Amino acid sequence: NxxxxxxxxxxxxxxxxxxxxxxxxxxxxxxxxxxxxxxxxxxxxxxxxxxxxxxxxxxxxxxxxxxxxxxxxxxxxxxxxxxxxxxxxxxxxxxxxxxxxxxxxxxxxxxxxxxxxxxxxxxxxxxxxxxxxxxxxxxxxxxLPVQYADFAQWQREWLKEEVLNQQLAYWKEELSGELPVLMLPMDRPRPAIQTHHGLTHTVLLSRSLLDKLNELSRQEGVTLFMTLLASYQSFLARYTGQSDILVGSPIANRNYREVEGLIGFFVNTLVYRADLSGAPAFQELLSQVRKKALKAYEYQDVPFEKIVEVIQPERSTSHSPIFQTMFTLQNTRQELPEFHGRSIKAMESYASIAKFDLSLSAAEVEEGLLLSFVYKTDLFDSGTIKCMADHFENWLNVIVEHPDKSLAKLPMLSELEQQQLEEWNDTAITYPRESVIYKLFEEQ
The missing domain is CATH 3.30.559.10 (Chloramphenicol acetyltransferase-like domain)
Structure with a gap:
């Protein structure tokens, strides 16, 4: 809905x-x-x-x-x-x-x-x-020059065997080999049959952080979408310990002027696969993500369900195929009409539904960067997701300050958490010289 x-x-x-x-x-x-x-x-x-x-x-x-x-x-x-x-x-x-x-x-x-x-x-x-x-x-x-049924008919005629095979060839290569299941730290084991019970956790990040992310994007010659996608993929890699990260993301897929004014289902899903082996710096990952994104745009016309049909990933009733997390950047602000003596203002409306294990949606707003984490309540507690959102904010702040450092060496925890972790790990004990243990060591 x-x-x-x-x-x-x-x-x-x-x-x-x-x-x-x-x-x-x-x-x-x-x-x-x-x-x-x-x-x-x-x-x-x-x-x-x-x-x-x-x-x-x-x-x-x-x-x-x-x-x-x-x-x-x-x-x-x-x-x-x-x-x-x-x-x-x-x-x-x-x-x-x-x-x-x-x-x-x-x-x-x-x-x-x-x-x-x-x-x-x-x-x-x-x-x-x-x-x-x-x-x-x-x-x-x-x-309207055409209606949605006209587009559907045109798409079927255009995606004939030669064009379809050319489009699918890229995805077959990109999604070859083992497709790992994202192993996020969950509060409960996956149910044998996945449900879609979900909740949403939202957080507003500062305008200054958004400005830094935009500045980094300009410096590296990428879009904000690419920067945030690379940030999310590297964050998932650190959170899971996995180096092969697959994330799905929607694309408007309105490449022709005739369909720009139509109400209909044009959006398609693209898959972005990142290789984080070798502990690259964020700048290196960003370059990789940029190339992958441009290729994905080039081959965006084949419907995602057709890719699933051709790739034939190992299917399971406990999780979605190919990827288990989605990232979306709402980079087109909805301009609400203005009237004399009347106003219209959008209200939030969240359904208690999660289509994937975890989905992250970002939007540029006047106050900063609005993040929405939609998660399956069968897998995660609200406290776990809140903690994850805090860690992601820390991760973004560290990345914009040190884009040239190895991602493996960048801290994800807050200063307070790092201090607490050091205290927990400080388990050294000084034994008195007259203790039995100390004398045994001296005798040896």
Whole structure:
């Protein structure tokens, strides 16, 4: 599920929101798409447009405390409610009235018809339609040149045998040999069949640290994504003692202008494999990651599930194939529309779901670098992840100060932890000369 929750303040008109909602549904076929099974394969079926109401809930009679409790429970329930892929709709929305000038707007889509890029399109166009409804001002949105089904058909025709084999050849070589399972220090053994119960731990790192990371990226001729990915891979290597680190990461995969304005599932997953044997310096690792990333971008078109099908890694019900951790950098800030006398502000909404053992998401915000650690509660306690997040912050601070030093020699612990560790390891005892043990040594 892909939820988006916003707080609306000011003079909002629910009927205009509902009208804009329907204009979106009419404009984008993805929002009218369901999936049926035909001869064992899922097939898109686009339903004709029909008016759909935008449900409303009124909480104005509740106390502020009751409202907060009710809204939190409502968001949690809605975010985790499943979709029926055959019956649809795969796009739900609702507004909650808190007061005369405060509303909560929630829309939720199944990932099969959407991605992160799509969410920004949805909000921008919805608000444009809203302005048209309340002010009579034309949205001036150009007709969509293609729809998602057109892209899907084109992709199938383009990824014919010759192109597909060329794309797959790179991934076969890159993912050859044994693919190690990431052995993070867990609080409990892996269950025989993995579940996806999860929680999220967030931490905000300082603006000064983000500035240093950006400066290091410029010096080394890499993007912030590459710097953070290399930081995460080297951190995982230190945490696990493994030198072969595989991390998955999404890529927008919108390489053609015609699809830039479409709502749909375009995002693909790339695998980044880092070799940390030989204790390289961070600068050396960064050079390696840069080359791997550029190659991965070059061969980004083949769907990840096709790679899994061809690589045929050893499958297990206890963990995901090829990689067990994901890294994401949200480097496109969602620009919320600005209105006169009204405002819209995004709200956090976390589902208690973890798709991988551990996922790290980073985002540049005004205050600094926002990190979100999504983890499986079957494997980790909250205290373990909090400690891991603290260590990662320490690791980033050390890396930006000593990018030319061997990663094996860089400390990951805080100064207090290092001091505590030294105290624990200081086990030398001075025995009195008259002790029996000391006399035995003297006699020998």
């Amino acid at each position: 892909m939820p988006m929750v916003c707080r609306l303040t000011g003079n909002w008109v629910p009927q205009a929101l509902e009208k804009g909602w329907n204009q979106l549904i009419e404009r984008h076929e993805s929002l009218r798409t369901v999936f049926h099974e035909v001869n064992g394969h899922p097939v898109q079926q686009i339903q004709p447009y029909a008016f759909r109401s935008l449900p409303q809930m009124d909480l104005t009679k509740l106390s502020p405390e009751e409202q907060e409790r009710e809204v939190k429970q409502w968001i949690q329930t809605e975010v985790e409610a499943p979709f029926d892929l055959e019956q649809g709709p795969l796009f739900r929305g609702q507004i909650v009235k808190i007061s005369e000038e405060e509303w909560i707007l929630l829309c939720n889509m199944h990932h099969i018809i959407s991605d992160g890029w799509s969410m920004e399109i949805l909000l921008q166009e919805w608000m444009a339609f809203y302005e048209e409804a309340v002010g009579g001002k034309s949205t001036e949105l150009a007709p």
